[in-house]
Amino acid sequence: MTRLAQTAGLNDIQQEILSTVRDFVDKEIIPVATQLEHRDEYPTEIVEGLKELGLFGLMIPEEYGGLGESLLTYALCVEEIARGWMSVSGIINTHFIVAYMLKQHGTQEQKDTFLPRMALGEVRGAFSMSEPALGSDVSAITSKGVRDGDEYVLNGQKMWLTNGGTSSLVAVLCRSDEGHPEGTAPHKSMTTFLVEKEPGFGEVRPGLTIPGKIDKMGYKGVDTTELIMDGLRIPANRVLGGTTGRGFYQMMDGVEVGRVNVAARGCGVAQRAFELGVSYAQQRHTFGKPIAQHQAIQFKLAEMATKVEAAHAMMVNAARKKDSGERNDLEAGMAKYLASEYCKEVVEDAFRIHGGYGFSKEYEIERLYREAPMLLIGEGTAEIQKMIIGRRLLEEYRFQG
Numbered sequence: 001m002t003r004l005a006q007t008a009g010l011n012d013i014q015q016e017i018l019s020t021v022r023d024f025v026d027k028e029i030i031p032v033a034t035q036l037e038h039r040d041e042y043p044t045e046i047v048e049g050l051k052e053l054g055l056f057g058l059m060i061p062e063e064y065g066g067l068g069e070s071l072l073t074y075a076l077c078v079e080e081i082a083r084g085w086m087s088v089s090g091i092i093n094t095h096f097i098v099a100y101m102l103k104q105h106g107t108q109e110q111k112d113t114f115l116p117r118m119a120l121g122e123v124r125g126a127f128s129m130s131e132p133a134l135g136s137d138v139s140a141i142t143s144k145g146v147r148d149g150d151e152y153v154l155n156g157q158k159m160w161l162t163n164g165g166t167s168s169l170v171a172v173l174c175r176s177d178e179g180h181p182e183g184t185a186p187h188k189s190m191t192t193f194l195v196e197k198e199p200g201f202g203e204v205r206p207g208l209t210i211p212g213k214i215d216k217m218g219y220k221g222v223d224t225t226e227l228i229m230d231g232l233r234i235p236a237n238r239v240l241g242g243t244t245g246r247g248f249y250q251m252m253d254g255v256e257v258g259r260v261n262v263a264a265r266g267c268g269v270a271q272r273a274f275e276l277g278v279s280y281a282q283q284r285h286t287f288g289k290p291i292a293q294h295q296a297i298q299f300k301l302a303e304m305a306t307k308v309e310a311a312h313a314m315m316v317n318a319a320r321k322k323d324s325g326e327r328n329d330l331e332a333g334m335a336k337y338l339a340s341e342y343c344k345e346v347v348e349d350a351f352r353i354h355g356g357y358g359f360s361k362e363y364e365i366e367r368l369y370r371e372a373p374m375l376l377i378g379e380g381t382a383e384i385q386k387m388i389i390g391r392r393l394l395e396e397y398r399f400q401g
């Protein structure tokens with residue numbers, strides 16, 4: 001399927017990377033994705049393949065052993081991977097966000113320690129803001145880090161860690177009162193701690209427990225967990241960037257590129273749904289002709305393809321804006337909002353085109369139908385995107401009367 005979601009102006013290296021990833025997705029991911037997903041099985045072989053392709057280091061600078069590629073290249077790879085299986089893009093995403101935060105905000109020692117091993121996929125990243133009582137309202141975080149000599153002692157419970165079990169480095173956002181007296185604005189009294197741990201479940205480090213996987217309706221294969229800190233001791237040099245009170249900004253920077261990534265996932269899942277719908281519509285006959293020949297179905301296909309194109313264009317625009325060094329929160333928010341909503345709609349239309357068979361686990365669309373809703377929530381819900389978009393629009397279009 002080559003007609004839709006084309007990207008003009010890519011250089012030779014970008015085209016080569018994308019064609020390699022597309023090939024990998026078609027040969028190694030699509031044929032096994034649904035089976036693995038139904039078994040909720042971690043895609044170990046696929047992850048090994050991604051490591052060999054260098055995808056864990058795609059955006060990590062070359063001096064640290066990565067490929068030093070742009071956000072656009074990364075997002076286009078994610079789009080391809082999500083076309084194959086969204087869970088696989090989830091495995092890379094939190095790793096990518098942590099690597100990005102280290103690159104942008106880490107001390108030299110932190111970069112030297114983690115980025116080369118992250119580029120190889122030996123150290124794998126997860127990031128943790130959400131808690132049982134909060135997701136959208138990050139300022140309400142209650143997990144706390146308190147200084148004790150050369151260490152910080154962390155206490156609190158975190159929720160919804162993508163790759164919580166398989167990761168070995170978690171960027172954890174906590175409140176830290178050191179130097180930030182009572183009454184300091186919440187976003188100025190938060191710190192990102194770089195927490196190293198063994199992969200796995202149970203007590204993975206003294207004071208740190210990862211209970212089992214959360215059982216989810218979709219987005220299976222990739223592990224999503226809680227994280228419990230009970231007197232977890234972290235050396236002071238594992239404060240991201242070396243200074244407390246910067247955590248909120250660091251995380252929001254990470255989430256902003258994460259939003260382009262979620263938009264790219266929405267594009268990939270929508271493309272796959274379109275491919276499945278347009279193929280089925282030409283095979284299934286009703287009233288003496290393929291259902292694709294009924295105008296109602298053609299209209300559905302037209303709407304689906306238009307949404308695939310629009311979402312792709314907005315996602316590419318948001319990535320290019322960030323790559324050019326400009327602020328892209330407006331574009332990233334719009335792309336994430338539109339791509340995730342369109343993804344849900346395109347998947348729903350492809351599901352309807354399949355008639356009763358869409359409800360059968362034998363058909364791939366059944367899996368996509370359970371996966372698409374996650375994109376409406378992750379990296380900020382639609383309501384949160386609209387809050388960001390609205391605020392930015394009022395900044396840009398300030399009434400001058």
Ligand SMILES: Cc1cc2nc3c(=O)[nH]c(=O)nc-3n(C[C@H](O)[C@H](O)[C@H](O)COP(=O)(O)OP(=O)(O)OC[C@H]3O[C@@H](n4cnc5c(N)ncnc54)[C@H](O)[C@@H]3O)c2cc1C
Binds near residue numbers: 161163216219380
């Ligand atoms: C599968 C999965 C993986 C995840 N992975 C991670 C991860 O790796 N790391 C991490 O930190 N988090 C992760 N999350 C958490 C995710 O970011 C949150 O679920 C999300 O931000 C929403 O927060 P919430 O679930 O607490 O909903 P709430 O914030 O409680 O929101 C509930 C509803 O109220 C709406 N709402 C909230 N505030 C407002 C407002 N001011 N105005 C209007 N409407 C509002 C929301 O849009 C939503 O519809 C993951 C979640 C899922 C489901």
